Amino acid sequence: MIEIDALTKVYGSAQVRAVDEVSLTVPAGSVFGFLGPNGAGKTTTIKMLAGLLTPTSGQVRLGGFDVTRQRSAAMAQFGAVLEGSRNVYWSLSAWQNLMYFGRLKGMRKARVAERAQDLLTDLGLWERRHDKVGGFSRGMQQKVAIAVALIADPPVVLLDEPTLGLDVEATRTVKNWIAEQARELGTTILLTTHQLDVAEELCDRVAVMRQGRLVADLPTRELLARFRERDRYEIRVEGAAPPGFDAVTREGVTTISVRVSDPSEVYEVVERLRAQGVVLESLTQVQPDLEDVFLALVNEPSHA
């Protein structure tokens, strides 16, 4: 479980509030999406969570341990793959990396070896365990980094852009793995990503940060439902659209976009189309995806 309470980081004499009174709770065994545009304060929050940065005020607790005051116990609860860095030694083999980081977490050599074998087998790297990581593909290197984060079997894992730069197959493997860790093994996963389809697919809950503050923290479905556009419908019809409608035709399929002030008005629109001899194929209420929601949240006028 991750508990963040009124977390604040103020930088320099200019008193820039990179993170401003952020509070959130990530329940055990869930995948939590932590989103935000560049400069929103995500990285600063992550660094405080990882014990790399000391908060100006507020608290971060990992598995019940305060990261600042009980650093050692908190770090024993935690594994991380940080974005934009290698995370592992390229001049060492996958096996050597896992043995090193496992022992750095305070594990016994024999236990690390056992766990490393399981992880490398699961990730399909066992046959290449003695090859230097520098010679691996980007996807394989990322798998090693994830294995390093999980070597001590921590209850809390931070994955910062875990699928960035990966090909489709590697992305799929990593996504499956994240889901499996949370659902089957009960690991709490904090995931940051700019690939919103990944967040939408994996996250039980999503928080969005903007200008150092949280602007949303809701279960993913609820967040999407809140942004469902109750007044917008898309009607697919055969052939061309009659005049007077906002329509787009692509590859022979015409989609008419309709805005109504009351859902009952949809019947009137359908009647008008029928009267003009238009054949309906489908009628759907527009469902936003996480990208629409994200853009709506980060582009909202600031109330600060």
Add this chain to the structure above:
Amino acid sequence: MREIVRAEIGKGLRVQLAHPVGHVITLLISTMMYLGLQFVLGQGELRQDLLPQTLVAIGGYWFLQYAGLVMVADLIEEKRAGTFAQSQMSPAPPWLPMLGRLITASIFGLAVAAVAALVPMLVAGITIPFRWAALLPAALLGINALAFTFLLAGLALVSPMIGALQSLFTSLVLLLNGSFLPLNLYPDWLAAAARVLPTTLGIEALTQTLFESRTLTQLWSGGTLPWLLAHTLALTAVAGLLFVRNHRRALESS
């Protein structure tokens, strides 16, 4: 705790041995440079009266230079690559992996100094006598050099200029610690300035026990040993403070 230090040493040694050719080249350059230098200073001959003392001095320099290189280059590379931040997300206190790094650096420093010194000993027939009294000055010389290496590591955590600073200080050490000529051949003012640099006092104490058969009591009453102790303690304290101050800053910028 012991497991963490051992893991750090094992990792450090493996990272260093991943590129063995570089170490062989360094060894060749070190040996050739020393013999060449002594040949020039001896005006076309290797002077047997100077070789043992200068070999001990350059041995100290090699240890300092190589341990420092291993330490600083590793830290800079790890900070750039992100493995430094990853290694800090451990239940271990930050000084523990650093201790492992220092031990790794000293192993490499010692190995290079020993192998590089062996070649001139064989080629030029240099003999260095063994004396029990030399063990303490030798140990203090090593600690003194490592304290300086630790200081460089503290700077490397935050300073982009560390490479230039390291070159400057190690060049001064090479020039003044007795690697060219024994310290007693320097003018007094230069010898006094040289003693401020790392390794010089340690080499002075060591050569006095090895080649002048002085006892530890004589070293103490003569002032070399107390100064060496004070210098080492001061260097260690400054290095420790610098590390504590810069470690947090390094993590914040990682």
